[in-house]
Amino acid sequence: MPAIFPRWTNHIPVVAGLLAPLVGAGLIFAVWYWFSPKFTDVGYRPKQPVPYSHRLHVSDVGLDCRYCHNTVERAAHAAVPPAATCMNCHSQVKSTSPRLEKVRESYNTGAPIQWVRVHQLPDYVYFDHRPHVAAGVGCASCHGRVDLEDVVELKEPLSMSWCLDCHRNPEPNLRPLDQVTNMAWDPAEHDYDPNKDPMRKRKVQPPTHCSGCHR
Ligand code: HEC
Ligand code: HEC
Ligand code: HEC
Ligand code: HEC
Numbered sequence: 612m613p614a615i616f617p618r619w620t621n622h623i624p625v626v627a628g629l630l631a632p633l634v635g636a637g638l639i640f641a642v643w644y645w646f647s648p649k650f651t652d653v654g655y656r657p658k659q660p661v662p663y664s665h666r667l668h669v670s671d672v673g674l675d676c677r678y679c680h681n682t683v684e685r686a687a688h689a690a691v692p693p694a695a696t697c698m699n700c701h702s703q704v705k706s707t708s709p710r711l712e713k714v715r716e717s718y719n720t721g722a723p724i725q726w727v728r729v730h731q732l733p734d735y736v737y738f739d740h741r742p743h744v745a746a747g748v749g750c751a752s753c754h755g756r757v758d759l760e761d762v763v764e765l766k767e768p769l770s771m772s773w774c775l776d777c778h779r780n781p782e783p784n785l786r787p788l789d790q791v792t793n794m795a796w797d798p799a800e801h802d803y804d805p806n807k808d809p810m811r812k813r814k815v816q817p818p819t820h821c822s823g824c825h826r
């Protein structure tokens with residue numbers, strides 16, 4: 612009796628069985644790599660309701676990030692400051708400037724200024740500033756040189772591959788723990804070895820398993 616299928620087809624199920632997981636893994640990789648906003652969102656620079664400049668307040672006036680984003684070390688979110696923080700100075704400095712009208716209004720009515728969010732992860736991603744700041748990852752490593760910007764711009768894609776690139780090899784992105792808000796401190800220019808830093812009590816181990824960031 613003639614064979615309907617040639618003999619070699621007997622191997623198809625085995626070969627297909629071996630290839631399927633590889634193809635599956637490849638697809639997952641392709642989906643998160645190519646459909647992550649990496650290639651679209653960087654450069655996002657919305658117009659803000661008040662022309663607040665980080666360049667002026669950080670580089671010229673000399674304020675530390677934590678003067679305004681004071682929850683960054685103790686909460687998941689780095690709170691954007693209320694008008695009262697601005698009024699510490701602007702009740703005297705430029706106190707009648709029309710550019711500060713909305714700040715005065717917010718201070719007097721208590722209604723918050725409607726700042727437009729620049730960095731925003733999807734709800735299904737868990738992110739917390741605290742462990743990053745505590746491990747000595749600088750603000751500049753994730754936000755770029757905010758201190759040189761008049762308008763904050765999205766510098767990094769905030770995609771899964773971006774997070775994982777660092778989580779798999781964090782050491783080149785670490786700095787001394789007291790340099791986190793020093794925007795001019797560039798890890799590439801220093802020969803810093805976190806494993807020899809006596810201020811560190813343990814080796815950092817960022818999660819790379821799915822439930823680390825999807826809880
Ligand atoms: C005088 C107060 C003040 C200081 C000091 C300050 N910021 Fe801000 N920051 C703001 C305000 C107000 C906003 C919201 C308006 C905007 O985006 O410009 C903001 C927005 C941001 C954002 C964007 C938030 C978003 O919507 O995604 C980042 C990132 C940021 N600041 C980082 C820093 C860093 C890093 C430093 C220190 C180098 C710093 N800031 C210092 C007041 C401040
Ligand atoms: C490891 C990367 C990383 C580091 C380091 C980092 N940020 Fe962020 N930051 C983010 C991400 C991601 C978001 C968006 C968070 C979200 O949508 O939940 C964000 C959001 C913000 C926001 C908007 C409010 C919020 O929390 O959602 C501000 C303000 C901010 N960061 C300031 C800072 C300052 C100041 C520092 C340094 C002390 C800093 N960040 C360090 C990644 C980082
Ligand atoms: C430590 C003091 C200080 C704090 C706090 C502060 N500023 Fe300022 N701000 C200044 C100084 C100084 C200037 C520059 C004044 C000048 O040009 O003579 C300025 C200028 C400005 C201007 C430009 C005003 C104009 O008419 O040119 C805006 C807008 C502004 N700040 C917004 C803010 C906002 C919003 C906050 C709160 C998130 C804030 N500032 C917090 C000190 C401060
Ligand atoms: C530049 C490096 C870097 C980037 C970028 C980065 N991380 Fe991390 N992440 C770290 C380090 C370092 C730690 C601390 C690990 C430790 O303390 O052992 C950490 C810790 C964490 C933790 C563990 C928190 C905990 O309490 O267990 C989570 C969750 C996390 N990161 C999520 C993210 C997400 C989501 C992104 C992308 C939006 C991101 N990270 C981007 C370096 C980074």
Ligand code: HEC
Binds near residue numbers: 644732
């Ligand atoms: C270090 C943090 C981190 C880890 C670990 C991580 N993810 Fe993600 N994941 C993210 C972030 C951030 C996003 C959002 C990216 C975006 O907005 O495009 C994301 C998005 C996704 C998406 C949506 C796809 C898309 O691009 O819209 C899926 C599916 C996903 N992750 C699955 C996984 C799986 C499966 C694992 C384990 C193999 C994993 N993630 C591990 C941070 C992480």
